[in-house]
Amino acid sequence: MRNLLILLPAVAWLAACSTPTAHLPAAPQPVSWPVTSDGAQPQAKAWWVQGGDATLLNLLTRADQNSHEINIATARLREARAAHVTARSFLFPDIAAAGVAQRGDVGLTYGNRTIDIAQGQLNASYDLDLFGGLKARSKAAKANAATAEASLADVKGAVRLEIVAAYIGLRQCQQNLASLRTTAYSAREISASLREQWQKGLITEGQWLAADSDARTADAGVSRLTDACEQYLNVLSVLTGDDEMTLRASLATAGEVPAFQPSEAIAAPLAILRDRPDMRMAESNLTAARASTRSAQASLFPNLSVGAFFGNQDTNVGPNVDVWNAAATVYMPLLNFGRVKGQIDAASAREVQAYEAYRLTAISVLADVRTKWVAAEQAEHRAQLATADMQASARRHDEADRQFAAGLIPKVAWLASAIQLEASRRALIDAEADRSMKAAALYRAQGL
Numbered sequence: 001m002r003n004l005l006i007l008l009p010a011v012a013w014l015a016a017c018s019t020p021t022a023h024l025p026a027a028p029q030p031v032s033w034p035v036t037s038d039g040a041q042p043q044a045k046a047w048w049v050q051g052g053d054a055t056l057l058n059l060l061t062r063a064d065q066n067s068h069e070i071n072i073a074t075a076r077l078r079e080a081r082a083a084h085v086t087a088r089s090f091l092f093p094d095i096a097a098a099g100v101a102q103r104g105d106v107g108l109t110y111g112n113r114t115i116d117i118a119q120g121q122l123n124a125s126y127d128l129d130l131f132g133g134l135k136a137r138s139k140a141a142k143a144n145a146a147t148a149e150a151s152l153a154d155v156k157g158a159v160r161l162e163i164v165a166a167y168i169g170l171r172q173c174q175q176n177l178a179s180l181r182t183t184a185y186s187a188r189e190i191s192a193s194l195r196e197q198w199q200k201g202l203i204t205e206g207q208w209l210a211a212d213s214d215a216r217t218a219d220a221g222v223s224r225l226t227d228a229c230e231q232y233l234n235v236l237s238v239l240t241g242d243d244e245m246t247l248r249a250s251l252a253t254a255g256e257v258p259a260f261q262p263s264e265a266i267a268a269p270l271a272i273l274r275d276r277p278d279m280r281m282a283e284s285n286l287t288a289a290r291a292s293t294r295s296a297q298a299s300l301f302p303n304l305s306v307g308a309f310f311g312n313q314d315t316n317v318g319p320n321v322d323v324w325n326a327a328a329t330v331y332m333p334l335l336n337f338g339r340v341k342g343q344i345d346a347a348s349a350r351e352v353q354a355y356e357a358y359r360l361t362a363i364s365v366l367a368d369v370r371t372k373w374v375a376a377e378q379a380e381h382r383a384q385l386a387t388a389d390m391q392a393s394a395r396r397h398d399e400a401d402r403q404f405a406a407g408l409i410p411k412v413a414w415l416a417s418a419i420q421l422e423a424s425r426r427a428l429i430d431a432e433a434d435r436s437m438k439a440a441a442l443y444r445a446q447g448l
Contacts, residue, residue, distance in 0.1 A: 048260075055251065055255065056163075059167060059236060059247065060163060062240045062242055063239060067241045070156055079148070080147070081148070083141050087137045095122070101119075121310060121311025122309060122310055126307070127304075139291040140291035143288035146287075147288065153277040154277035157444055157447075158444075160444075163236065163240065164437075168258060168440075169232050170232035171258065172429055175254065175429045177222065177226060180221050184215065184222050186422075193412050233248060257429065259435075260439040262373075262443070263443075266442075272366070273365060283358060286355055288354075296344040297344055308327070309325050310322070372441050375441070386431035387428060390428040393424035396421075
């Protein structure tokens with residue numbers, strides 16, 4: 001026994017030398033990056049406060065408090081942190097108190113007499129963890145807690161983006177609905193005017209029927225948009241965890257589409273890899289997998305634990321005595337038919353999976369940012385084109401107003417000009433909503 005204890009430090013040193021220590025892989029550098037590094041920094045992380053839309057900010061605040069997805073992720077974080085506290089506790093001595101009181105006849109030992117026994121003791125035990133198995137488990141649990149924390153941040157970002165997208169969709173729908181109602185009114189006026197002309201024999205029936213079809217199409221569009229706006233309200237109710245949707249009254253009133261502008265500079269690649277929650281999750285998963293491999297490897301070596309207790313025993317048939325004990329236990333796996341090796345191989349395979357997932361996540365993150373940047377640029381270009389078209393339509397309609405007032409054009413031509421103006425207005429609403437949505441997605445891609 002003494003010889004074995006003498007050899008334990010040497011075995012521990014050999015185990016440490018035989019266990020490879022890997023380092024996190026370097027993040028891949030992109031071949032090109034949308035914005036050159038000129039010292040500029042992206043806008044503040046709270047990008048959703050742009051424009052100061054109080055209704056949107058209220059929705060986001062309520063989601064932080066009531067969202068079911070966020071609450072689930074928060075509970076998982078508490079669970080992971082509790083698991084880390086539990087795993088770390090095994091690194092320290094375990095001290096407990098115990099007491100027992102009993103009465104009975106234990107047979108010939110005490111002459112078949114009824115005896116009373118009262119005993120109290122203090123127990124202590126400690127696993128020396130010579131080969132780092134317990135420390136590795138604690139490290140893995142800590143990494144799992146870091147993963148849960150990053151997961152909570154990721155869920156919050158996803159819920160935030162979904163709320164922003166639904167809110168943009170709602171305001172876009174409401175703006176388009178107001179415009180389409182104006183269009184439907186003008187289309188019905190045109191249909192009624194052409195019907196009178198057809199009845200007078202001034203135009204063909206086909207011309208009137210075409211205008212009547214346009215009016216019915218506009219009315220159907222109003223019905224579809226009304227339904228779509230209601231769907232957006234329901235989506236916001238689910239995302240915010242507001243089952244009663246107390247904000248429905250404020251949302252039902254048409255409002256402006258929030259204008260989000262992408263920052264003039266995108267963060268450097270390494271900063272994005274540092275800030276993205278999914279990247280932090282991949283890194284923590286890799287750390288946990290490596291620690292689990294080390295913990296499995298420690299099972300190959302002896303486990304040494306020490307323990308002791310001290311107490312006092314009092315009976316009605318003898319004197320009050322102190323009782324104590326001290327012991328050391330060594331456990332060494334000798335023959336387990338490959339169970340430990342299988343556990344090590346499984347842990348090593350999980351480490352390889354985590355390593356490849358880390359690399360894949362890094363590549364995907366950088367590609368995602370580039371894709372979202374291009375989409376934001378294109379959305380900005382389309383918004384500029386829609387603005388120019390809207391301005392041109394407004395000028396044409398102003399001219400139609402003057403000509404109609406002067407009696408130079410009929411009412412039908414003036415109404416057609418109004419319909420074209422509303423079509424340009426809806427195109428601009430869609431383009432601006434798309435620009436805001438693409439800007440929000442770019443902020444999300446940067447982990448902001």
